[in-house]
Amino acid sequence: MKDTATLEYNGKKYEFPVVEGTEKELAIDIKKLRSSTGMITLDPGYKNTGSCESAITYLDGEKGILRYRGYNIEELAEKADFLEVAYLLIFGELPSKKELEQFHADITHESHVDEEMKKIIDGFPKSAHPMGVLSSLTSALIAFNPTSVNISSEKEMYHAIIRIMAKFPVLVAWTMRKQKGLPLEYGDDSLGYVENLHKMMFKRPNKEYIKNKVVIDALDQLLILHADHEQNCSTSTVRITGSSHAGLFVSLSAGISALWGPLHGGANQAVLEMLEAIAEDGGDYKKYMEKAKDKDDPFRLMGFGHRVYKNFDPRAKIIKKAADGVLGDLGIEDPILEIAKGLEKVALEDKYFVDRKLYPNVDFYSGIIYRALGIPTEMFTVMFAMGRLPGWIAQWREMRLRGEPIGRPRQIYIGENQRPFVALNKR
Numbered sequence: 001m002k003d004t005a006t007l008e009y010n011g012k013k014y015e016f017p018v019v020e021g022t023e024k025e026l027a028i029d030i031k032k033l034r035s036s037t038g039m040i041t042l043d044p045g046y047k048n049t050g051s052c053e054s055a056i057t058y059l060d061g062e063k064g065i066l067r068y069r070g071y072n073i074e075e076l077a078e079k080a081d082f083l084e085v086a087y088l089l090i091f092g093e094l095p096s097k098k099e100l101e102q103f104h105a106d107i108t109h110e111s112h113v114d115e116e117m118k119k120i121i122d123g124f125p126k127s128a129h130p131m132g133v134l135s136s137l138t139s140a141l142i143a144f145n146p147t148s149v150n151i152s153s154e155k156e157m158y159h160a161i162i163r164i165m166a167k168f169p170v171l172v173a174w175t176m177r178k179q180k181g182l183p184l185e186y187g188d189d190s191l192g193y194v195e196n197l198h199k200m201m202f203k204r205p206n207k208e209y210i211k212n213k214v215v216i217d218a219l220d221q222l223l224i225l226h227a228d229h230e231q232n233c234s235t236s237t238v239r240i241t242g243s244s245h246a247g248l249f250v251s252l253s254a255g256i257s258a259l260w261g262p263l264h265g266g267a268n269q270a271v272l273e274m275l276e277a278i279a280e281d282g283g284d285y286k287k288y289m290e291k292a293k294d295k296d297d298p299f300r301l302m303g304f305g306h307r308v309y310k311n312f313d314p315r316a317k318i319i320k321k322a323a324d325g326v327l328g329d330l331g332i333e334d335p336i337l338e339i340a341k342g343l344e345k346v347a348l349e350d351k352y353f354v355d356r357k358l359y360p361n362v363d364f365y366s367g368i369i370y371r372a373l374g375i376p377t378e379m380f381t382v383m384f385a386m387g388r389l390p391g392w393i394a395q396w397r398e399m400r401l402r403g404e405p406i407g408r409p410r411q412i413y414i415g416e417n418q419r420p421f422v423a424l425n426k427r
């Protein structure tokens with residue numbers, strides 16, 4: 001017999017099925033709660049709410065486990081490349097060599113962006129934040145690729161996925177080139193996916209592009225680490241936008257907007273700005289620790305804390321190690337790295353942070369690597385979006401294929417009760 005949970009209210013008992021996931025996580029299935037009890041649940045920030053069943057990413061916040069389709073993040077970051085991970089996330093299995101080559105070939109076939117898109121980019125001031133530009137461009141893509149996806153056709157679904165996987169790196173690169181006043185160029189289809197992205201971002205008009213393996217490997221790893229993170233704010237946004245049967249590109253655009261905020265992906269920019277401010281202030285990070293603990297001060301220690309990880313963020317561990325390696329390999333001495341390490345050490349011993357289980361998250365060290373790779377601070381969250389692209393696609397695809405209903409939470413109304421209208425001259 002299946003387990004059930006009993007709810008008792010007003011002398012009546014109601015039974016609800018208990019659902020168990022493949023990793024033994026438990027949930028009370030309350031699909032019939034409202035129809036049987038007349039009540040809803042109230043859970044601001046959805047801290048206790050499972051919005052879906054998903055077979056893509058598993059994470060255990062207590063144990064610091066993160067797996068894509070069953071594979072540990074540590075192993076993927078070390079042994080796979082970003083395109084393999086993208087394929088894995090979207091289609092569920094690691095690709096064979098032939099499948100991977102076909103995936104890459106199909107992507108390169110679509111790696112052009114309509115020239116008219118350049119006019120849209122032209123309309124933005126150089127000072128526009130790259131996340132706003134990227135979100136707009138991703139949405140604008142639909143105007144140049146207007147066919148809606150027939151989700152019952154695997155072929156059409158595949159084609160839509162290929163198109164966005166191909167065009168998104170161009171948009172990412174152009175977003176940065178626009179800001180830097182560089183010509184908007186295309187990539188080189190003979191290169192690997194990440195190397196091509198890097199070339200599109202950094203190729204100078206009058207200089208030959210020279211590959212740097214340390215840089216490409218670091219970028220590859222960062223993209224993998226960001227590739228999915230189950231039902232976070234931006235992913236939930238992609239799923240809920242797509243649940244109205246809005247198309248893939250606009251659902252992604254909505255996700256980019258959600259990612260922008262400093263409590264989510266925007267934290268990587270905020271971390272670096274915070275570390276720079278501390279450096280400019282003489283490097284006294286203890287002062288900033290006190291500010292973070294002061295409940296009357298809105299300042300938070302950016303790059304610390306996580307909704308789910310309450311012991312450590314496995315991505316942060318990998319990135320911290322990578323930051324040391326990349327800076328060493330590139331021969332860069334960045335005083336900001338020392339400030340970050342000092343801040344981490346103090347925070348890990350501080351009662352406030354220990355009691356609240358606040359640990360460095362993925363964004364704490366990623367900006368230091370991006371900076372070493374020559375990526376401007378305002379582009380950091382764009383790089384996060386680039387990494388998260390396959391995760392968003394996988395989640396959108398899963399949501400549509402499972403035929404999930406339109407997302408539409410309920411509320412508890414706390415406003416005025418019914419009252420008579422008051423004419424304008426009587427107010």
Ligand code: CMC
Nearest residue numbers: 262263264265267292300301302303304305306307356361
């Ligand atoms: N600095 C100082 N205090 C903090 C911080 C922080 N970074 N994060 C949480 N707290 C405190 C918070 O004030 C609260 O204290 P109290 O219990 O006394 O009221 C307690 O810790 C719990 O915080 P919360 O806001 O209820 O936790 P949450 O799960 O809602 O928020 C978070 C998670 C990531 C939004 C939050 O920790 C935060 O704002 N961190 C800084 C921003 C950041 O680094 N975001 C990137 C997240 S990882 C990348 C991603 O997936 O997007």
